[in-house]
Amino acid sequence: MIIHAPSIAAETDSGEMLGPEVVSTRHNETSATLTLDRAVLYFTRGDLASADTVILSAEWRAGRYQDVRVASFSGIWKDSEPSISPDGKRLYFVSNRPVTPGGSPLVATRGRLSFPGANLWYVERHGNGWGEPVHIGGEIARVPMVYNPVVAASGNLYFSSHREDSGPGYQIYVARPEGTGWSAPKQVTLGKGVQANHMDPAIDPRERFILFAGDEGDSAGSADIYIAFRTPSGEWGKPIRLPGDVNTMYLENAPTLGRAFGELFVTSMRIPGVVFPKQRQGIEGLEHRLDTPLNGSRNVWRFDISSLLREHGIQD
Template sequence: MSPRHLIPVVGLAAALAASFAARAQSRGELVGPGVISTGLQETSAALTPDGDTLYFMRSDFAERDDTILVSHRENGHWGAPQVASFSGQWHDSEPTLAPDGLRLYFVSNRPLQPAAAPVTADMGGHHFAGTNLWYVQRQPDGRWGAPVHVGGALNDGAMIYNPSVAANGDIYFSAHRPDSGAAYQIYVAHPTAQGYATPQRVDLGEVARNRMDPAIDPQQRFLVYAGNEGDSLGSADLYIAFRQADGSWGKPLHLPGDINSPALENAPSLGPRFGELYVSSNRRDEVRFPKPRDTAASLQQRLQQPLNGSRNLWRFDIADVLRAHGIDH
């Protein structure tokens, strides 16, 4: 993109940021309006431990063309995103950082061997881009190394989504596996000397409920995920489950406040600050009729902005929820 194309984008981003400032105080904060969150689909926020570098996924509305982008924050503002060094050729999505920031996991349909066919999957008679789990390792010069395929049974079936990594290396993810029932469930794979062990389904209740997109606390004291436990306001809401004294997971709780809405909420991730929760949502501004009469230019500008029904990234604070369950750091 040439510098002359950046001028209107920056101006629009500043105007959008100002217009969303009051909204952020009561309804969460839209992340980087006009820069990170746009009229396209943005999901799966992954922040570095210092909070100043953000990896995320951007895609078309059909989510058939997914790419991982990176943005850096300077003076409180997110810079124009760039395609991550390891992405841009394959169907790459759902980045997540290990708690120390030295390894970034993502899912991709890239072939396991050079010149091989891309990974594909089948479910319910549908054929689509499959996903395997990969990672890149931070090098001494600060750059990412070449992508490495994660071996083991967790990649069986080529339908692994939204990985999340605990401090001890346990990987949580959602998938459709033989014991998932008709929907998706959340699994955990434990590292061993020989690689990752066979994934175990996380017991959060009856498998008739759809559960996806885990965000695990680094110490595994709680788990946030997307699904519908029977009281969802929309097609999917966000829930939290707390680890019990016996190691089991407690009954999932519907997250309170404005985190959930009648829209779709999913792809949660935890930020580096205590209680910081990032969420993907396709909530939109309400359209009231009669509306001010649009011109072709005003209509196009409005429909290309955030809150047009596309998925955007939001930031919320769940510190009070955590403190209410004895977690204060």
């Protein structure tokens, strides 16, 4: 079967909403990831408070996304942030599901607040479907606040977490393959360090650059998308706030890389500009406007950052 995969936006400053009314809706959608052939998109959908989130899939057919379904391994627990490995053989995700069958869901506590916890899990590809979820345990799972897994071609596993060395917020960590699992995680040093939040890593499969959500002092909103390139010494260079229309005055987070060179998915709460005085609407018009994707909910947008990558010597 020939898959006519969706084309990506032409330039960094010409983003497009992903699957309006199908993928991106009046609900919260985040964290898009594609199968190796780009035929199926996995993403998270939840309520506006993100209290309940589920992993969904959508198929690309006849020039559009359709046939949205709950993923075979999701729908019972608070699942989110799917990420398919570069070889397409594993899908990593976050869940509060019990580590052992019949156990209680994971709970996290910070200060006086308790909320659903988050550990990392994965499913492996079996034919056209996915196997049973496997828990990533060990030192990674010692804390119940582990988010946004993404794996490089080397097997290095990146994620964001709140740990003892994170400072007041969250930081990005990397764990390297070790035996049948991974090593103890090591914090990835980025920009302002623990003085700022660093979340939602998206790693180049060859680990030449990393994208993340945060504020390095020049954010236009509560969080923007930044990129840092690997230096010749192996360290990460100074983070660069992505140019063009990727970032807005509204929240942007959860960057993920697509399958095409320079393809970037970003979660955004952007809305059209409102000018006052505005045209008065009846209740029907008001409700119609509030039921559209651009109502301040989180949606998935697609951008092309290939020009920026080439400027920094990355050609493929």
